[in-house]
Amino acid sequence: MEIKCLKFNRNSFTDKSINIIHEVTGISKKRLLLMNESSLIEVFGYEFYDLYVIRNQFKYCPVCICESHHHKLFWMLEPVTCCLKHKCFLRDSCSMCLARISIRGLMTGFCDDCGHLFSPRDAINVSDHFLLQTQRIIQTQLLKNKPIIFSDNIEMSLSDFLTFSRVASHLLQGINSFVGDYRVMTPLFKKNSALDNQMSCYKYANVFWLLNNFPANFNVLLKKCEELPLKVRSSKDRRIQHLLSASPRVVKLLSQTNLFNNVNKPSRACLQPQTICKIPKRRKISKKTNCAVKENIIEGEQIAPENLITRTEAASILGIIEKVQINKLIDAGYFALRKYPQNCWYLNKAEVYSYLESVRGEYDPTKSGISFYQALFKLSRYGLDLVGTIKTIRSSKLRAFVTKQYGKLSDIIFDPADMEQCMQMLKDNRKVTKGLTKAEVLRILKLDYHSLMLLEHRLLLVPHYELFYKSKKRRINYYSPEQVEDFKRQYIDIKEVSNRFGISIGKIRGLIRKGVIQDALKGITKRYLFQVDEIQPILENLRIE
Numbered sequence: 220m221e222i223k224c225l226k227f228n229r230n231s232f233t234d235k236s237i238n239i240i241h242e243v244t245g246i247s248k249k250r251l252l253l254m255n256e257s258s259l260i261e262v263f264g265y266e267f268y269d270l271y272v273i274r275n276q277f278k279y280c281p282v283c284i285c286e287s288h289h290h291k292l293f294w295m296l297e298p299v300t301c302c303l304k305h306k307c308f309l310r311d312s313c314s315m316c317l318a319r320i321s322i323r324g325l326m327t328g329f330c331d332d333c334g335h336l337f338s339p340r341d342a343i344n345v346s347d348h349f350l351l352q353t354q355r356i357i358q359t360q361l362l363k364n365k366p367i368i369f370s371d372n373i374e375m376s377l378s379d380f381l382t383f384s385r386v387a388s389h390l391l392q393g394i395n396s397f398v399g400d401y402r403v404m405t406p407l408f409k410k411n412s413a414l415d416n417q418m419s420c421y422k423y424a425n426v427f428w429l430l431n432n433f434p435a436n437f438n439v440l441l442k443k444c445e446e447l448p449l450k451v452r453s454s455k456d457r458r459i460q461h462l463l464s465a466s467p468r469v470v471k472l473l474s475q476t477n478l479f480n481n482v483n484k485p486s487r488a489c490l491q492p493q494t495i496c497k498i499p500k501r502r503k504i505s506k507k508t509n510c511a512v513k514e515n516i517i518e519g520e521q522i523a524p525e526n527l528i529t530r531t532e533a534a535s536i537l538g539i540i541e542k543v544q545i546n547k548l549i550d551a552g553y554f555a556l557r558k559y560p561q562n563c564w565y566l567n568k569a570e571v572y573s574y575l576e577s578v579r580g581e582y583d584p585t586k587s588g589i590s591f592y593q594a595l596f597k598l599s600r601y602g603l604d605l606v607g608t609i610k611t612i613r614s615s616k617l618r619a620f621v622t623k624q625y626g627k628l629s630d631i632i633f634d635p636a637d638m639e640q641c642m643q644m645l646k647d648n649r650k651v652t653k654g655l656t657k658a659e660v661l662r663i664l665k666l667d668y669h670s671l672m673l674l675e676h677r678l679l680l681v682p683h684y685e686l687f688y689k690s691k692k693r694r695i696n697y698y699s700p701e702q703v704e705d706f707k708r709q710y711i712d713i714k715e716v717s718n719r720f721g722i723s724i725g726k727i728r729g730l731i732r733k734g735v736i737q738d739a740l741k742g743i744t745k746r747y748l749f750q751v752d753e754i755q756p757i758l759e760n761l762r763i764e
Contacts, residue, residue, distance in 0.1 A: 254292060263377075271297040271381065277320045278309040278416055281341040290325055296362065298381070300420035301354040307342040311416040314341040343417075347399045350420055353427045369430040373472070382466040384426045386473070387440075389455045391425055394443045397436075398424045434476040441477050514550045518558045527557070527565035536571055538627025544605050551606045578612055579631055580619030588620070589638050591631040597638065601645040617641045653684050654697035663703060665712075670744040677743070680706060710739060710748045720758045730761075 237251045252258060260268045278294045280302035293299055294309055301308055312319060315335035329336045345351050360367050361377050368374050375383065391404040399421055406418075429436045444452060459478075528536075530545045533554075539545070545566075549556050553574055557565050589597070594617075598608055611617045617638070619631045655663070660680070661671060674680040680703070682696035717724050730736050731747065736757060739750040 278311045282339045298357050307344050349398050350424045353424045382469050387426050388422050397428050437476045516556050526568050528568045533566050533571045538629035579621045583620045586620045588632040588634050660698050673743045
């Protein structure tokens with residue numbers, strides 16, 4: 220069958236789909252058309268179909284489904300919220316996991332999400348007689364295009380009643396219900412665009428309550444709305460004015476109430492006297508510095524204007540990021556920043572070109588290797604920034620080349636072998652100054668991360684240097700090489716025991732099972748680790764015997 224699953228879930232079929240179903244099931248096309256969701260357009264019209272026919276979820280009566288095993292098209296109407304036969308609410312979600320009900324779940328008899336089996340026990344009975352009475356009028360009269368008459372000879376058709384209901388629903392939001400269990404009225408649609416069927420039932424019951432003693436009951440509702448904040452009321456007024464623009468008969472009816480007199484009326488909270496609070500002291504704003512550079516500033520030096528350039532121009536000559544990196548180079552002492560009146564700051568052009576000449580290295584158009592910014596990324600692992608990298612180049616620890624005749628810093632390349640040698644030197648320096656990283660310790664001791672954390676907890680391995688990030692939520696640990704080597708020498712695994720004492724691995728495992736020797740770090744590592752001082756006398760005696 221060439222019918223998409225979405226068509227089944229929405230009960231919306233084209234003529235071609237209906238022909239296919241007719242050929243497979245043998246059900247007449249006329250009956251299939253009446254069962255199709257699009258038949259509601261012919262009965263109620265396009266406007267009603269768009270607003271009040273539910274197409275993204277299903278409602279059902281738990282008792283009816285178990286009795287007849289078919290879904291009624293009538294249940295898909297938003298005003299239909301109860302089953303009059305069994306006097307219970309229509310369910311719009313699974314009673315166990317509250318997930319939406321699908322047509323496939325109704326056909327199979329259990330929830331698609333949690334597997335809960337649908338049964339009559341899922342039904343929620345309607346205890347309030349007024350709720351059932353309003354549903355009986357809606358289902359037997361209004362939805363059959365029979366007008367209903369309220370008190371004072373107020374006659375309403377289906378379209379007028381639904382428009383009046385939408386106006387009332389906006390006013391009712393945030394106010395306790397006047398019928399039923401007096402729950403707080405909330406929006407009919409939840410955050411996931413699913414319809415709340417019980418709230419819809421209470422909405423229509425409150426609308427009947429408003430029309431039974433009109434306009435007195437409606438004015439009671441308006442007084443309740445006056446207690447709400449002005450911000451909430453103004454949003455309600457905008458929605459109501461938009462709804463009333465298309466229904467002159469409902470406007471004429473509402474003109475008998477105080478609805479149009481209360482627009483933009485201040486709330487009760489606004490009219491209450493406000494206590495004067497103390498004005499907080501104004502926080503002192505620190506004076507903004509004119510220049511971020513702290514070192515190597517010269518004032519009043521006379522240089523020809525053609526030899527002066529700004530920091531932005533200097534950054535363009537060097538091929539680096541603008542002021543941020545230039546300021547770091549000035550603070551490091553590579554340039555002198557000259558200050559002139561009216562906060563003008565300049566560099567000497569000759570100094571910039573001389574510095575570039577000393578850093579960029581030899582010219583070799585055939586050379587290929589690691590680019591300058593790739594090298595910066597690699598060296599940043601060892602704490603080197605732009606200034607640190609340039610110091611490494613100027614100290615001849617890293618040799619630089621350029622492939623262009625007068626290249627910039629961004630045109631510098633490095634030989635891969637020189638880069639590896641430089642990184643190894645930095646790694647050795649870090650090992651001496653800070654210690655071993657966590658990754659290096661894991662590789663040396665052949666441990667996993669969890670085991671290393673347990674060793675830290677038991678104070679068997681303690682980092683002697685910790686570097687915290689600015690957030691204080693993450694740290695970098697460095698371990699003393701002497702402490703790691705001492706741990707490696709003190710605790711050995713089965714293979715090392717076998718090599719050192721000349722005992723087979725099978726025999727060692729047998730001694731473990733007999734309890735002659737034991738794991739020194741139980742519950743810490745997945746491997747057996749033995750303390751040399753404990754097992755050495757035991758194994759030497761066994762070897763002598």
